Amino acid sequence: MSVEIIIIGILLFIFSVIDIKWRQLPSILLTGTLLVLAIINYPNLQFGIFAGLFALLLYEFGEDVRMQFGTADIKITIMLGLMISTLYGFIIFLAVFSVFQFGYILLMRKTIYKKGEMPFIPCLFFIYIALAMAGVIA
Numbered sequence: 001m002s003v004e005i006i007i008i009g010i011l012l013f014i015f016s017v018i019d020i021k022w023r024q025l026p027s028i029l030l031t032g033t034l035l036v037l038a039i040i041n042y043p044n045l046q047f048g049i050f051a052g053l054f055a056l057l058l059y060e061f062g063e064d065v066r067m068q069f070g071t072a073d074i075k076i077t078i079m080l081g082l083m084i085s086t087l088y089g090f091i092i093f094l095a096v097f098s099v100f101q102f103g104y105i106l107l108m109r110k111t112i113y114k115k116g117e118m119p120f121i122p123c124l125f126f127i128y129i130a131l132a133m134a135g136v137i138a
Contacts, residue, residue: 004040005137008083012125015076019121030075034082041082044138047090051081054094073120080128085138092136093127100127 011033018025038048055077058069077097084090104123112118131137 005083005132008037008079009125009128009132012076012121012128015072016119016122016125019072019119023117023119025072025121027071030072034075034079037079037082041138044082044085047084047093048078048082050090051084051093052078054081054097068117069120073124076121076124080124080131083128083131083137089131089136089138092134093131096130096134096136097127100130 015025015030038045041048052074055069055074058077059071059074080093080097081090084093100123104120104126105118108118128137
């Protein structure tokens with residue numbers, strides 16, 4: 001496991017804690033991390049763009065299914081996409097994302113967040129862990 005994977009995992013954990021506690025993240029922190037990751041993983045830029053488009057669709061249509069997907073979630077989804085290096089890995093990413101998202105929303109809506117805004121970055125952290133364990137994250 002590379003140092004980059006561990007550092008991004010630690011950052012996602014910190015972002016998750018901040019999201020749970022305050023429901024917002026400093027944009028400069030996310031944008032800076034995203035920029036550095038885009039520079040480091042330039043060959044994977046197309047998967048970051050595809051992940052960003054996927055996240056933008058969730059942002060636009062998420063309210064229809066009672067899911068609040070914010071701009072921080074979009075940036076972190078782009079970060080996840082930048083960590084993927086193959087089309088097969090991106091397909092796995094979409095599948096894992098869909099399963100985790102569905103399960104997370106069902107679990108959280110039924111137990112903790114019956115009404116109001118629900119933090120989604122912890123779900124993205126668990127998606128990252130699953131992708132790293134599956135060997136999809138490069």
